[in-house]
Amino acid sequence: MQTQEESLGDVTVLTITGHLDTSSATPFESVLMEVIDRGERKVMVDCGPLEYVNSAGLKVFLLAAKKLETLDGQLVLCALSPSVLMVFEMIGFTRIMNIAASRDEGLRMFREQRAEA
Amino acid sequence: MQTQEESLGDVTVLTITGHLDTSSATPFESVLMEVIDRGERKVMVDCGPLEYVNSAGLKVFLLAAKKLETLDGQLVLCALSPSVLMVFEMIGFTRIMNIAASRDEGLRMFREQRAEA
Amino acid sequence: MHEGSITIRLSADVAEIERLNRIVRQFGELHELPGRTLYAVNLALDEMVTNVILYGFAETKGEETKGEEIVVRIEVHPPELRCEIVDGGREFDPMQVPSPDIQAPLRERELGGLGIHLMRALMDEVTYRREHPKNVLTMSKRIR
Amino acid sequence: MHEGSITIRLSADVAEIERLNRIVRQFGELHELPGRTLYAVNLALDEMVTNVILYGFAETKGEETKGEEIVVRIEVHPPELRCEIVDGGREFDPMQVPSPDIQAPLRERELGGLGIHLMRALMDEVTYRREHPKNVLTMSKRIR
Numbered sequence: 001m002q003t004q005e006e007s008l009g010d011v012t013v014l015t016i017t018g019h020l021d022t023s024s025a026t027p028f029e030s031v032l033m034e035v036i037d038r039g040e041r042k043v044m045v046d047c048g049p050l051e052y053v054n055s056a057g058l059k060v061f062l063l064a065a066k067k068l069e070t071l072d073g074q075l076v077l078c079a080l081s082p083s084v085l086m087v088f089e090m091i092g093f094t095r096i097m098n099i100a101a102s103r104d105e106g107l108r109m110f111r112e113q114r115a116e117a
Numbered sequence: 118m119q120t121q122e123e124s125l126g127d128v129t130v131l132t133i134t135g136h137l138d139t140s141s142a143t144p145f146e147s148v149l150m151e152v153i154d155r156g157e158r159k160v161m162v163d164c165g166p167l168e169y170v171n172s173a174g175l176k177v178f179l180l181a182a183k184k185l186e187t188l189d190g191q192l193v194l195c196a197l198s199p200s201v202l203m204v205f206e207m208i209g210f211t212r213i214m215n216i217a218a219s220r221d222e223g224l225r226m227f228r229e230q231r232a233e234a
Numbered sequence: 235m236h237e238g239s240i241t242i243r244l245s246a247d248v249a250e251i252e253r254l255n256r257i258v259r260q261f262g263e264l265h266e267l268p269g270r271t272l273y274a275v276n277l278a279l280d281e282m283v284t285n286v287i288l289y290g291f292a293e294t295k296g297e298e299t300k301g302e303e304i305v306v307r308i309e310v311h312p313p314e315l316r317c318e319i320v321d322g323g324r325e326f327d328p329m330q331v332p333s334p335d336i337q338a339p340l341r342e343r344e345l346g347g348l349g350i351h352l353m354r355a356l357m358d359e360v361t362y363r364r365e366h367p368k369n370v371l372t373m374s375k376r377i378r
Numbered sequence: 379m380h381e382g383s384i385t386i387r388l389s390a391d392v393a394e395i396e397r398l399n400r401i402v403r404q405f406g407e408l409h410e411l412p413g414r415t416l417y418a419v420n421l422a423l424d425e426m427v428t429n430v431i432l433y434g435f436a437e438t439k440g441e442e443t444k445g446e447e448i449v450v451r452i453e454v455h456p457p458e459l460r461c462e463i464v465d466g467g468r469e470f471d472p473m474q475v476p477s478p479d480i481q482a483p484l485r486e487r488e489l490g491g492l493g494i495h496l497m498r499a500l501m502d503e504v505t506y507r508r509e510h511p512k513n514v515l516t517m518s519k520r521i522r
């Protein structure tokens with residue numbers, strides 16, 4: 001598992017590559033929490049190069065989504081592969097998380113929220 | 118299979134890499150025969166990076182050794198891996214071919230022959 | 235796709251999970267399993283073996299558990315793929331665990347309980363049986 | 379090392395030999411076979427399957443042979459490795475082929491006849507049987 005951080009305006013994009021499993025869940029959680037703790041409120045995780053995620057990894061996404069919600073922020077996930085998306089569906093995450101097909105669609109999700117506010 | 122050619126004095130060294138099998142035996146035969154046909158008489162094949170050889174490849178070594186013998190030349194093979202050496206032993210090639218543990222030992226085999234002449 | 239099988243013996247140590255996942259993926263590539271089927275078997279085995287390692291020996295944690303072995307067998311027998319996990323941990327039937335509430339809104343969603351639910355959703359048929367001092371979990375899935 | 383097996387179905391086409399060799403090597407890596415054992419099984423299968431493709435269907439060469447299938451099975455069952463080749467080519471028992479003269483001096487050495495000799499030298503036990511329209515060659519080797 002590797003992550004790479006970028007800024008697109010006020011959105012922080014983390015691209016996650018490889019396998020998010022029991023051993024890499026903790027480092028991934030640290031990266032995400034560091035971003036939130038430093039004050040970022042619009043966080044997008046680009047899952048395009050994410051090949052595998054297990055329940056330990058799924059918990060990290062849930063944790064980050066919950067935390068951002070309490071802080072009036074938003075977590076958006078984009079570009080999930082069909083297998084990863086299937087797993088998100090199986091546990092109902094597609095209903096409670098913001099999941100976009102692409103980066104562009106993900107960025108629009110943040111904008112839409114701003115328009116509502 | 119890949120080959121690389123070098124000259125060490127009057128010795129032509131061909132280093133063979135990878136798998137010498139039914140499909141690569143013909144290209145390898147062409148390379149060896151081209152060297153002999155252009156007049157080289159001291160030919161060493163460095164088998165250090167040779168991972169695999171089957172009977173089609175073994176025939177090429179036999180063919181080149183026979184041809185060089187009739188031309189008063191010499192074929193030396195060096196640095197065979199344990200598995201490749203085992204195969205050479207199983208078919209009696211270690212008795213009829215010049216097989217050296219290293220390049221240096223192989224070069225000495227040519228010099229010894231020169232001393233005898 | 236190539237018919238065949240593999241038996242993987244693991245010790246009850248979290249470091250073994252990565253080894254298991256690597257072997258399962260290599261097996262899937264060798265046998266040319268479709269990507270989705272490989273993902274499913276990889277994830278189901280990862281979750282169940284992780285549970286055995288984390289919870290199965292929890293009560294007896296100590297030096298004598300070091301020798302505990304978990305045996306995973308995968309069999310490609312088109313049109314089906316079968317897996318079996320045999321462990322000597324305490325008696326535990328994952329089919330008796332209630333599903334988590336996957337309809338709950340975000341703030342009410344609990345963090346745990348995803349592993350067994352995922353395994354059950356990924357596999358077509360799951361059976362648990364207790365054999366002497368061993369748990370035997372068999373899972374099967376139509377390859378597609 | 380991991381117990382297990384694979385069944386590989388090949389058509390009687392020389393291009394299939396490279397595919398066979400690749401699968402055999404991947405299988406050896408997955409199952410963590412010792413290097414020498416993997417080399418031996420790789421070489422023995424390469425030689426025997428090449429012969430079936432080159433000679434087994436020689437007389438019936440034509441369009442209708444395109445469908446001919448060769449089935450190779452490898453089984454790791456420590457301390458032994460077993461292989462089986464089943465083909466529908468003409469009846470041929472490699473154990474009846476006399477060994478080449480491996481004592482002959484260089485100028486008298488013949489180029490052919492190495493394949494079967496190598497297979498027999500590499501394997502610990504080889505048996506051939508004819509089953510209906512099929513040749514069945516089984517080979518076994520102690521893993522070391």
Ligand SMILES: Nc1ncnc2c1ncn2[C@@H]1O[C@H](COP(=O)(O)OP(=O)(O)O)[C@@H](O)[C@H]1O
Binds near residue numbers: 287323325326
């Ligand atoms: N092999 C096992 N032995 C004993 N208890 C287990 C075993 N597997 C799972 N459990 C129990 O079932 C619960 C649910 O497991 P699971 O669905 O994988 O989610 P999680 O591990 O996130 O809690 C675990 O928290 C644990 O209490």
Ligand SMILES: Nc1ncnc2c1ncn2[C@@H]1O[C@H](COP(=O)(O)OP(=O)(O)O)[C@@H](O)[C@H]1O
Binds near residue numbers: 172489491492493
């Ligand atoms: N499957 C087969 N069907 C018919 N004839 C075969 C078969 N395999 C081998 N042979 C015969 O046995 C001979 C010896 O085979 P082998 O030892 O592999 O050496 P080579 O292929 O170099 O001749 C072949 O030349 C061929 O005539």
